[in-house]
Amino acid sequence: MIEVKNLHKSFGEKKVLNGITLVIPDGVTYCIIGRSGCGKSVLIKNIVGLLEPDQGEVIIDGMNIHKLENEELLKIRERFGFVFQGSALFDSYTVYENVVMGLYERGIRDEKILSAEAQKALTAVGLLPKPEEVTKEEFDKEWKILKDKMPADLSGGMKKRVGVARALVGNPSYIFYDEPTTGLDPVTSEQVDNLIAELAKGLSVTSIIITHDLFSVFKIADFIAMIDDGNLVFNGTVDEFRMSNNPIVQEFLERYKTKVL
Numbered sequence: 001m002i003e004v005k006n007l008h009k010s011f012g013e014k015k016v017l018n019g020i021t022l023v024i025p026d027g028v029t030y031c032i033i034g035r036s037g038c039g040k041s042v043l044i045k046n047i048v049g050l051l052e053p054d055q056g057e058v059i060i061d062g063m064n065i066h067k068l069e070n071e072e073l074l075k076i077r078e079r080f081g082f083v084f085q086g087s088a089l090f091d092s093y094t095v096y097e098n099v100v101m102g103l104y105e106r107g108i109r110d111e112k113i114l115s116a117e118a119q120k121a122l123t124a125v126g127l128l129p130k131p132e133e134v135t136k137e138e139f140d141k142e143w144k145i146l147k148d149k150m151p152a153d154l155s156g157g158m159k160k161r162v163g164v165a166r167a168l169v170g171n172p173s174y175i176f177y178d179e180p181t182t183g184l185d186p187v188t189s190e191q192v193d194n195l196i197a198e199l200a201k202g203l204s205v206t207s208i209i210i211t212h213d214l215f216s217v218f219k220i221a222d223f224i225a226m227i228d229d230g231n232l233v234f235n236g237t238v239d240e241f242r243m244s245n246n247p248i249v250q251e252f253l254e255r256y257k258t259k260v261l
């Protein structure tokens, strides 16, 4: 469980988070929405300990993550997977190297373990066939072709999938997605949404997703938190969101409707 308590963050004179309080129970899919620049990425970075809050606390599985020693922080981060804004693959590394990077950084060097983990994650995101559905020769052939591909050889949708695969290695309990469908065409966006929803169900992870895409939100969210100008202006279920009288929520919904019609 993630508990965010009265979180404040400013950069110089600029107040970005103005006392955010939020509880994210285990196993749910929580979407964080709000207009550009409202503080979504800063909130996530505070939650995972990449930024220090000025005031307030983040408690993850009972631990105050801003009070942890470096080693403990690294340990708890092993339970997190990140899909950063943009696909954020390293262009000079192969697909395989990109996917196992986190494990490598944790000191795992055994090629057998690394390639088994990469294969599992790349299968989960649909870039490799399920081993039980093909012969070993077929699987190995596909793996050989995929593993040495460079990011420049991949479509936008494939890059996102590789980014998701990288977040999955090491069986995280929490996966953070920062705008996973931005910049993708509607069909590919839908595939990525389906993937997130499947992973959330199949792996029983807790998914925290920042998105501008209300199509995605209505498809995958259990809960929605909406930030406006550093304040939490809505926090509740998708149905509560649709029925909300809050003018900021309604403005968001209006925009969504005009896109759909």
Ligand SMILES: Nc1ncnc2c1ncn2[C@@H]1O[C@H](COP(=O)(O)OP(=O)(O)OP(=O)(O)O)[C@@H](O)[C@H]1O
Pocket: 011, 016, 034, 035, 036, 037, 038, 039, 040, 041, 042, 043, 085
């Ligand atoms: N490291 C930083 N130093 C100074 N200002 C920052 C820093 N990170 C973010 N900001 C500022 O904080 C505000 C919120 O940024 P944030 O990245 O959280 O927005 P966002 O809601 O994720 O927007 P978007 O939807 O465009 O990604 C912005 O005004 C941004 O310029």
Ligand SMILES: [Mg+2]
Pocket: 040, 041, 042, 085, 178
């Ligand atoms: Mg952002």
